[in-house]
Amino acid sequence: MSFDWNKYFLLAEDIYKNTKKASGDNEATQRTAISRAYYSVFHLSEDNAISNMAYQRPTKNHHSEIILFYKKQMADPNHQELGKLLSTLRFSREKCDYEAGDFGDIKKLLESSILHAKTIKSLL
DSSP states (O other): OOOOTHHHHHHHHHHHHHHHHOOSOOHHHHHHHHHHHHHHHHHHHHHHHHHHSOOOOOSSOHHHHHHHHHHTOTTOHHHHHHHHHHHHHHHHHHHHHHOOSOOSOHHHHHHHHHHHHHHHHHHO
């Protein structure tokens, strides 16, 4: 049985809803939610491309390659938009996973990450 990548998105969305109500410092939780939102749509996008678009999973650079693959789909503006949103979401995820410094309003970054992930899911 394979893992359902939508469960990562549901976790991210649940964290987002709970942090909207919560007070105090929950930056680690919010960073985690941004990461899970990205990984859910990254895997869903890659699975879609493999199943429906004859995409071949590369041996390295998986993340940048799937983004470029969608951005280059000139016949389908929705796929190009998907690639752009996936790139933006990846950038946010990398900031959360690798940067220790303050990079602004984490709640807003989480909110935009959830919205981007929802949009990507709808474009698939």
